[in-house]
Amino acid sequence: MKITPAGVVAAEWTKFSSLRSTWVTTGISVFLLIAFGMIASASVSDDSLSSVDLALSGSTLAALAVGVLGALLGAGEYTTGMIRATLAAVPRRLPVLWSKSLVAGTAALVTMTAGAFAAFALGSAVLNDEVGRLALGDDGVLRALFGAGLYLGLVAVLGVALGMLVRSSAGAIAILAGLLLIVPGLAALLPDSIADTITPYLPSNAGSAVMALTHDDGTLGPWTGLAVFAGYVVVALAATAVRLKKTDA
């Protein structure tokens, strides 16, 4: 009998899979991704948007939903008192954060990648005639779909980090929604010269770049964007790791 990294990951998977709320939230995330993708594909025609962009229209709401999933997993440890049992079993503490992030991130990555492909297939089936049809083999399509899975997987990790950082579900969800939805809106209020410079680097704009088929001057390249978003996630994880290690549980 010994504590092992694989054991801690297995334990976090048990926690993840044994709650109804995780399955419900995951299901809602996939549903939002597919449903909004189909609605946009059927009804929106805009020259600047390809059929892939339309199929992934649900990604903003899906990001919020997987972020909530992560936040509930992270903050739930504290709101339920489970954290004391968890840390008494794993007194080194940090393996809990890494394992929980890995489990939530992988689960979101797998389900959201599948969701992105489903949204593309179903969106193409109901696509309105004004928009040009794309196939999986076309330039950038696979990158955008896998990119959606990667971005949403990282959002789930961000949710876990925020949940364990602020230790409250409501607080973590508020910060998450603020970062992903409200900050880009606020940036638009800044003078143009400043807004143009920082807007591409805001978390949701940077992360979404990997899903966009076409890029203009105002957005980052796909992998640069994803790397910037991953940077935010790393910063959040680092802050959480420090708080987890240094403060009383």
Place this chain on the structure above:
Amino acid sequence: MIQVREVTKRYGAKTVVDRLSFEARPGQVTGFLGPNGAGKSTTMRMIVGLDAPTSGDVLVNGKPYASSKAPLHEIGVLLEAKAGHPGRTAVSHLLALARTHGIPRARVDEVLGLTGLSAVAHKRVGAFSLGMGQRLGIAAALLGDPAVVMLDEPVNGLDPDGVLWVRNLLTGLAAEGRTVMLSSHLMSEVSLIADHLVIIGRGRLLADTTVADFVTAEGVRVVTAAPDALRTAIAGPGVTVTSTGAEELLVTGATARAIGLAAAARGIPLFELTPQNTSLEEAFMTLTHNAVEYEAAR
């Protein structure tokens, strides 16, 4: 073996635990007593590293807890009833803890059986009563077959059957050579289980003693002009008389009324006849009186 060495815990200006030292040894049940707010739970959290001491250190089986390769095998703890996600079943809760150490599923079923929870293993923890929550916490504490078992207020919320069960369980664990420590704010509860007593108040050690030493003998204090005559007058089976001064006797096994009647029948003058009712509970109250954190206004 738990060793608490000169441990202090401060939250801002408030000192919750103040240079506390004691040991809980294998093969014994150590009762950890103190009024509410005395610092018992904080001390127990520091033992398993959930709270870091401001100064001093704690060793579990001779080493800091966090350095252990198999923490659940070193010490099993119950820190509060209902420490678990209400949406998870009892078996999933235990399984999540067990998997960290590669403890097999069979052991989970075993501790569920041991704590009488087999029938509700697949019920959500949120639907559990306080008593069932306590049993689940004890099940979690026993999961890793630990050398030390530490329980915070384990009999809270248990019915009389449950209290008896905990008593037998803990004395059994100590008889197997394990270190057992339980906290309580009720002396009566602990005196039946514990061998060794550690009593704290306002974070300070008030007494580190045994139950036998802590008990003040009950009896009747008699002050009389003729102690020898009184001894003869009240002699009988079960009556013991000890001399506590030139004219003073401490009598056990006879009531104050019987002593008074016997003295009157023989014309022995009594100056004082006082029942000594110092129970364990009262001795505890006396000891902790000045160290009560939350006292009702009077």
